[in-house]
Structure formats: structure tokens, C-alpha cells
Amino acid sequence: MSLISTLARLEAVESGRARPLATVRHRRISDEPLVLVPLTTAGEAGAPLGALVGTDRDAPRLLTVAQPRDRDLRFAFLGELAEAVLPYLDTYAEVIEPAERNETDPETGKRVKVEVELCVDAPQLIVPSRPGIDFVRLLGRSMRFRRTAEDDPDTPYPAPPRVPLLGRWLTHYGERARVPGSSLLLAATDLLNRHWATGQSSLEDQHLGALLAWIDPPEGVSGAEAALRAELDRDRGGQLRCPPAGPATDPAFDNRLLAPAIEGYDRARQALAAAEDGPGAEEQLARLSAAERDIRELLAGVMRPTWDAVWHGLDLLRALPEGERVADRWTRDRWSFTGHRDRVRAGEPPQPRLDDAVTAAQKLASRETAQAQLEAQEALDDPLVFAGRRLSGEAFLSEVTEVVMAYSESKRPSPRPLVTVRTDDRPHLEAGTKVFRSLDGKPQSAEFVRSSAEDADDNDADGVLVLRLTDRMGRGKEPAPGSVPEKGDRIAWTLFEHDQRGGPKLPDPEETPWTHGGPPGADDATPPHARAEAHAPDPVTEEDFL
């Protein structure tokens, strides 16, 4: 955490309200995001208990599992979830625009442009908290290797149709969420924490209710008080007034309300089974559906506040203007969505359990590039973020005091003007350090020559820097108009590059070096059945989790 954001937190403590950490919004919020509030069963390591899902804040779709250990009920839940999520994804997959992509021609080895489709917009998934993102990944992992009756008629427990497909999509979204700056799958707490500093620790900031209380407290209450209430207030039955955002539930809810309700459901089911087709069957059936309704109401009661909180958070975020370079990152998200759509359509198998060495290295490299790009873009979009970079000596704001024309000493001299600037910042510069400024949205680079002009005994000399512009001045002897700053211009320079280039290209999977396990499948130590297992469904046991 930089000193500036620490200061923001301290100011929040003093004022009792969250303080801004950004002046623009650094993530895309789709016009119609799909909000998913999942719940998981305590002690069952990821067995879903229920979910609210939908794009309409007033009409979420409620999905519940009355007995989380029952495989059929769980499958029915996942099937319903697929019916709620996949049509939403499909609407975006259909609307496309033509685009070009560079590809290597397999025959000539040259880079050629290929006409491809690009989805105009991408579907966005919002969950309440970071554990929600992990849960999406877990659901994805549990579903993508399942077999439906259509895939394999002999499978002992066929999954409902489209469940494996949902698993692949959730896996893709879960994976994409690990790319810095991506907006396909976002957690509401992460979004809010990026833009506001509260007067509590980052640990406590994971509580969506408390976080919102700091940012937008109810009338007449300080954020600190409201946050405390959100954390601790319980009603007379001992239940939290602001239930946790999940997926884990509050133990008091599990023990006092949920467990008896599930027991009641089990009893009703047993009674129904005992009654078979006898005279009491109809009555027992009514009892069973009443028990199921009880559970649905209970779960809806603890999920609804979270659902509303997520939408409240989105409202607050939408009030911020979007950063200019957010659209650029969103385009990458659209490519990611389109790419996976194409892989699914091409009938490729689900994502493997473990990435091979080359894929893993590629993912890591692209995430590092994305991280550096995100940091640069956020600083360029937002003066408050830029201030943090100025404080750390990675950027400076300056005023031009003098421009002297100079030329390079090559056969065809090109313009290399010397720009003298004055700054109050303290950038970490050494002779030859490259600095960048944005010129019509493109970076122009300069080289640091020396600090202070000829008058070295000037007391202010510390803040006077001489820079040599090195590019973007056209091909002619005279620099293109507007490409050289003039006296009095205020210019923001950065010591970091504005565009991130990826590292060197990685080899194809078939060329994996032996240091990294060699090409996949070539390893003699890998028995053939293990290779076949890569896409095989998980073995099923009597009491499996998901």
C-alpha cells in the first residue's frame, strides 16, 4: 500500500467516511451484468446450497438445494444454474463484428492478417466477494468433466444437459479473473476497495456490508458506526442483520435455522417414501413441498441482502466516470470471450486439470504483462494514481522553460530537441534514463540528459531537468508540427513505459524443453491411462462433494 492510500485510510478514520482512492472508474461495469450470489454448505467443502442469479435487480432467480448431500438435488441445481447463465452468455456470443488478427501462416511461416469474428460486447459476471470468485472456479472444475447421458450412455450418474458446458464457461471466467485489469468476472468487494479507502484494515474490507457502510452510510450515521453494525448487529433470534456475503454462511444461521429446516425436509421425504402410494401420500407430498419452501425462504432471506448490496455497490461505481483506457482492456476481455466461444464451438475438449509447462508459462507471462499494463494505464487515466507514482519517483509533472533545437550526428540529421523543464517532483533519474509522455494518446520518449542548466550554482537547480526528445517528430529535418513542446507547456512524464510489450515468444507445446518435462505425452514415465485421464470424468464415490 502506498503512503497516499495509507493517508486516505487515515483520513477515512478521522472523517468517519470512506475517502476516494481513484477519480475515475478503472474497471468496466457492463450495462447488463449477470450478478451471482452463491452460498455453500458449511463443512461440505464446496457443495452448493443455493444461489441468486440474474440481470434484473428486482427479480433475481432463486435456486436452492434442499438437501446438499443429495446428488440428484445438486445436479438439478446445477442444471438450473446452467439454464440461468448459459442463455445470457449466448446472447453475447451471437452479436459480432469483423476484426483482424495476426496469425502465423503454417506453410510459409510468415505473419499474416486473418479475418475473424469479434463479439461486440462480452457478458460480465459479478459476485459479491473474492471467495465467490474461488467458488465459481470450484464449480467450473466440478462440472466441466461431467458426462451427460448424451455424451456417454453408460455413465453411472449422468449430469443434466449443458452442465459440463457451464463448467467450461465458469472455468474460463475463473481463469480470466486472475488476469490483472480484466473485467469479465469481478468481485464487488474488490471493485469497491479499488476505488475507496475505508477507515478499517483490508481484512475487514472483505465484508461487503461493512465496506458499503463506510462508503455510503445511512443518513445521520458515521461510516464507522454503520460498519460496526453491519458486522455485529444481530436480531432477537441471534441472526446477523447483515448476513455474510458468502459463499460461506454464518454458523448461527446454520445451526439455529438451516439445520432444523433440512432435518424437517429429510423427515418429510422419509415419510413420503414410507407412505408410497398409500392414502397419506398426497398429504406427505404437500408436507415435503412445504419443507422445501421453508428452506427456500430461509436461503432467500440471507441472500437477498447480499444481492441488494452488490447492486448498491454497482450504483456507486457507475457514478464514477470510466477511465479512458478501460475500453482498451475491455477489448481484451472481448477477445478472451470470443476465443473461448470459438474453442467451444470447434468441439475442443474441456480445459485440462493441469496446464502443461508451455501454457502455464504463457499464462504467467501474459498476466505479468497485464499487470504492468494495468499499472501504467491506471496512472495515465487517473491523477490520483499518478500522484502515487510521482511520490515514488516514477513520474513527474513539469513545466517547460526552454526548448533548444538540436540534431543527431548521423548522416541524415534528425531533430533531437533539448527540452528544459522545471519540476517540484523528485524523479529517480540517471543520465540516459528514458522518460515518456503521452502525445495524442501515443507515447513519445525522451532521454534524460542532465539536471540543471549551465547555471549550476542556482539554488533551484535541483528541479531543473534537461531532456532530449528522441521520437515521434516525423521523418523530415524539421519536427512535425505539435510534436515538440513549447515554453510554458505543462507535461506529465513517466519513467515507465505506457504500452507493455510481451516477452520473447515461448515455444510450441510440442517443443517443450526437457527441463520442463518435454513435449506432452512424450514422457515415457506417463502411463497411457494417465494421459487418457486428463479429460476423463472424476471417479464417483458414494459421498462425493459436488
Added chain:
Amino acid sequence: MRGNAFEAKVKADGGTELMRLLSERLSGQSPPPASGEVLVPDLSAAGPEGRTARTALALREATEARAWALLDHPLLALEVAGSPAYLEPDAVVVRPDGRWTVVEIKSFPMIDGSADAAKVGAAARQAAVYVLALERVALHTAGAEVADRVLLVCPKDFSNLPAASVVDVRKQLSVTRRQLARLTRIEDIAAGLPEGTTFDLGHCSGEELTAAVESVAAAYAPECLSACELAFHCRHRARAEGAVETLGRGVRGELGGLTTVGAVLAAAHGGAGDPADPTVSALRRAAALRAEALAAAGASGAPADGAVDGSGPAVSAIGSANEAVTCR
């Protein structure tokens, strides 16, 4: 409940499955012992002292017999801040070569060979304490050695089949050793309290109890919230004092000698503090930069496009033509 069922399954049949996992992960080539070869000593005894003595005896006998042995829920004692604490690992395995290995059975799943890092970390810290306690017993046992690698057993993927992984706990061991050595002894803490202080719930009123708790100093940090029942009390107190630790341990480190919110803000806004202090000067600079950026954003609203304006915000100087959407 699922955790218990899983643990029982792993240890069933005299630990056959557990032994198979252990030799698969730790012994390399040697085959697992046959089910009849594994001693499963009875460790029941009266009271914690009795059970720890019984455990020590069983460990000694198994080591001397040079045989495989599985100790199911042994009881170990470890001195913490001068008073004994009793620990009960899920299992300890004694191997014929005299090595003792701690086995920790957890109910969180190991999916595709990896589990939740936070949970594995917690399990490793827990196991390290068991290893420390075992080392005390091993000191008095000839030919015994405690392995610094423990076996973590978790359900595999979404099933309840066990999967095992070896966790190296050397780091956790040295951290725990150091922390135990540094702990203030309970007698010393007690000596500093007023005469007659008691935490006995049955014999004192709410106010007395609050006063008793108040009389003990606490070093609150947000991490306490996930570990301690008194954390909310300590947090309340730390917040009332304006301690900067309430925002996180890292914040405290950043702010040098300034320990309260009021002092930091006063220093940052020029009301107090020595300008020669590097922390104070950094704070003042940070505050000035933050105020400038916020004022600039507030004055101009959305950043203007491209124009280089003498008084404009930093963003407009950086330039902002829409450079998106060329997608390659």
C-alpha cells in the same frame, strides 16, 4: 462430521490405507507394511498426564521394537509461556528406522493435487507444533528422530478417497520455536496485574471481568479477528486510542514513530512533527500530492481531451486520445 468420517476412513483397518499413502509419499521404493505388521498401541489412560505418559511409553516401545506403529490420537505436552499445553495430533507413525512422522488429516479437498494455500499453511503451522512437542519426547528415546516433513492427508478432488502430500515444515518449526522462546511467561504477566485479578466467569460480575480484561495489555492487529474471541474487544480499545495498527501491521511499519491516527494526520497537514524526520516529510509530500490530484479531478470533472492546458490536471497533460479498440 464429514471430517470425522473421513478421518475414520483413512485410519480404518489398522491404518492400511494410511500406511500405503505414507510409504508412497515418503519411503520411496520400499513397499508398505502388511496390515498385520503395524502395531496400533492402545493409548487410553486417565487424565492428560496419564495419556501423555502412555503416548511416550508407546513411542519408546515401538522405536525399540524397530517396527511400524500407528499412534491414533496420541497426546503430547508442550510448555507454552511456562504452562503445559496438551496437543492431540491426528496420528503419529513410527517407522522401523526410528523416524516419527506426524500425520495431519484435514477435510478440505485437494483438487488436482493442490489445496487452498491458506488452509495448507494453517495445517503446516499446526503440524509444526506437534513436531516440536514430539521432539521433547524423542530427546529421551534412544534411536528416535522426528521427521521435519509431515504427511497431510486430504480428500481427493470431490470424492472422499484420501490423497496425501508431504509438507516440509522446517520454516514453521523455526518460526514457532522462536515465538515460543520469546513469549512472556505467564507468571511475569500475572505479576504485573493488580492483586486479586480473576477471569473466572463464575465468580465475578461483568464489570469486574471487563476491568480484569482491561488490565492486561494487548497488541491488537487485524489478523486477530480470525483467531481470537477477544479480538473485537481489543479492536474497540485500539480504535478508541486511535492506534494505526487497526489499519494493518504494514501501516504501522510505514509510519515510523507516529503511532496514532491524530499524530499522523497532524504531521501530514503540517500541524505537528519535525520536518527533518523523513517520515514526516514523506507524509507531507504525499498529502500535498493527494490534495492536488483530488482538487484537479474535482475542478475539471472528467479529464479533458488531449489539450495541454497550463492549469489543467495531470491527466489532461498526459493526453488522452482514445487509443483503444485497435485489437491485435
